[in-house]
Amino acid sequence: MSEQLLYRRRVSTWWWTRKRTYFVFVMRELSSIFIAWFVVFLLRLLSAVGDSRSAYDHFLDWASSPLVVALNVLTLVFITLHAVTWFSLTPQAMAVQVRGRAVPGSVIIAAQYVGLAIVSAFIFWLVTR
Amino acid sequence: MTQAPAVRRPKRRILPLVWLTFSGGGVIAAVFLPVLVLLFGLAFPLGWISAPDYAHLHAVVTNWLTRLVLLGLFVPMLVHSAHRFRYTLYDGLQLKRKLLIAFLCYGAAMAGAFASLLVLLSMR
Numbered sequence: 001m002s003e004q005l006l007y008r009r010r011v012s013t014w015w016w017t018r019k020r021t022y023f024v025f026v027m028r029e030l031s032s033i034f035i036a037w038f039v040v041f042l043l044r045l046l047s048a049v050g051d052s053r054s055a056y057d058h059f060l061d062w063a064s065s066p067l068v069v070a071l072n073v074l075t076l077v078f079i080t081l082h083a084v085t086w087f088s089l090t091p092q093a094m095a096v097q098v099r100g101r102a103v104p105g106s107v108i109i110a111a112q113y114v115g116l117a118i119v120s121a122f123i124f125w126l127v128t129r
Numbered sequence: 130m131t132q133a134p135a136v137r138r139p140k141r142r143i144l145p146l147v148w149l150t151f152s153g154g155g156v157i158a159a160v161f162l163p164v165l166v167l168l169f170g171l172a173f174p175l176g177w178i179s180a181p182d183y184a185h186l187h188a189v190v191t192n193w194l195t196r197l198v199l200l201g202l203f204v205p206m207l208v209h210s211a212h213r214f215r216y217t218l219y220d221g222l223q224l225k226r227k228l229l230i231a232f233l234c235y236g237a238a239m240a241g242a243f244a245s246l247l248v249l250l251s252m253r
Contacts, residue, residue: 010223013222013223026217026221029213029214029216029217029220029221030217030221031213032209032210032211032212032214032217033210033214035154035158035162035209036206036207036211036214036237038162038165038170039203039206039207039210039245040241041169042165042169042199043203043244043245043248045169046190046199046248046249047248047251049183049186049190049191049252050187050251056183056187060173060180063169063173064174064175064176068174069174069175072166072170075166075170076163076166076167076170076171079158079159079162079166080163082158082159082162083158083159083162083163086155086156086158086159087159093152112159115160116159116163119160119164120163120164123161123164123168124164126189127168127186128168128178128181129185
């Protein structure tokens, strides 16, 4: 096969700002940063709780500082975007069959929201009881 | 589909594993994180709901089953995050140093996994 030299125009770094769907796509991809951030946040919490009562109080003080609160508000927005888009994409990524029949996408999506509700209720109960 | 390529690159073998962990981490983040962010990120620090009593929270998180579950949640989420961020850098910012980016992203996820293990094991 002979080598082909093709002219490729460089795509602008800001290509995703031109269309709403592109913008939502990139925002969805950026949720990864906030997931990593919150794992770090939870590790700090666990390490404080594992340490002492005063370290836990200190953690809560730090977590209520304006910068951390602002970051966590953003985190909640991005995690919500991640959850909604992830749930709605699942039927396309995974074909579920029950007794040889394809389960409709809407059922798969609804099942995940039920899972979310159960897990949320359980965690709420576990930490606040 | 035509014939499979004669030469298989080694990276193909680990790709399904990364993809599986990416998907698992995506589900975990979608199902577990909203309530955790809402409670520990906002409601407890801001006093919307009184923060859990220390003795109770300590008992819950130092339970060995909890530690194991938390490790099983954190590691896939870190891999998910690294994998997605890697493609954000490729596609979003059009960066070209692909091998370096992959190395940094998965390296950070592995460092995070190791840190998680340390924190979970060292809780007293």
